[in-house]
Amino acid sequence: MDPFGTIFSGAARGLFMGNRGGRMHDPDTRTLKERRRWVSKAWICCETRFRDRAREVWGESYTELFFLDEVTALAAGHRPCFECRRRAAADFAHCFAIGNGHAETPPLAHIDKVLHAERIDPESPARREKKLYVAFIDTLPDGAVIAYDGAVRQAYAIRGGYVLPWSAEGWGRPIPRPRRQLVTLVTPPSTVMALKAGYRPVWHPSACTESFERGYGGSAAA
Template identity: 50%
Template sequence: MPLPNRVRPDGTLFANPARGTFFGNRGGRFHDPENRTVPTRIQATQHWLCCVLSFKERRRKVWGRGYTELFFCDEVTALAAGHRPCMECRRRDALAYRDALVKGLGLAQTPLFPEIDRILDADRRIGRAKRTHPLPAETLPDGTMLLSGDGAFLALCGASALLWSPAGYVALRSRPEGLATVLTPPATLAALANGYRPLWHPSAQALAAAPGADR
């Protein structure tokens, strides 16, 4: 049985055989290593990271006594949930994300990452609940994740919206118009709008290349 350590775009945890393309954590352990069921807490600290699957040949016992290991379909999913690139294993991406965020938010000084974590924490949740943001769909950058009216997760990509699943993107929909329910935190939206390019699941490229994808 898979552990409930997969992350939906709204930040909730669930069990699924799909491993995903990125790994991460929320600053420490918040699961119970004895029964390893879905935690009642949602984080250990404000440091929500998105990491590579393999780094310096490190090996871990997942959901043991250490921190709570998490897995994401792709970086677009992780960013929507409220995570950011890890400064240790993804230093180049972390610095590019910060530079784009600083530009997008119009900050006079470049903040340390703990300050960015505080900004993201205010953006991504209200207590334990996911904070959503009603914004005009036409203004949103590629890589934004939306919650549709039918409860589906949609990632904006060009003229389309990609239907999310734990194992990748499974269908194309027309890009929404009007007011949208946005899951991606505003600080990350600012980074996406100012040059940060997240890494997508390979299925996104396959869908984009499919006939009719330019609709």
């Protein structure tokens, strides 16, 4: 799945899996149902290994989705799973509360309701398109994903003084982060506020910026 929430088939293998509350595919053909893109408002991001469980991907159960990393999953509108990623989920809920002005940590149902309203464009055909926003790039935290339109709309993640282009195989070569620009925001605004409040998502190892910050222009683990 890409940061826009688009489901596609590919050979790349990411760090996380997830689901949208149930089955969106035909288990016989292993293809997506024509109109269904979620089953419930609980869109989660999970570990790929948990308690030695073994699954038949896109079998009779829920539709497994896969993400390059947590930054990608958050941009697509997912949140950490409270079963297999309990500590991350608790941290996210805590930062969600702080960032969005809640006196106490809200219940998951509330978080899911807010996120669902922010991730689906109600005016898109069959309510299937990702809702996008406009923001000043200077106000966005690390881990927020933005987009630039060209021949193909390209997603970039903000990290320090750089933006990194997304691909299914990994984050590309860092580009100096523009300043004083309005940009298209892909990550849901309430998740952006959780990032601002201190939530630290898991990045794919390809998200390298250290050597660029040192001025070498090479590649190093960040």
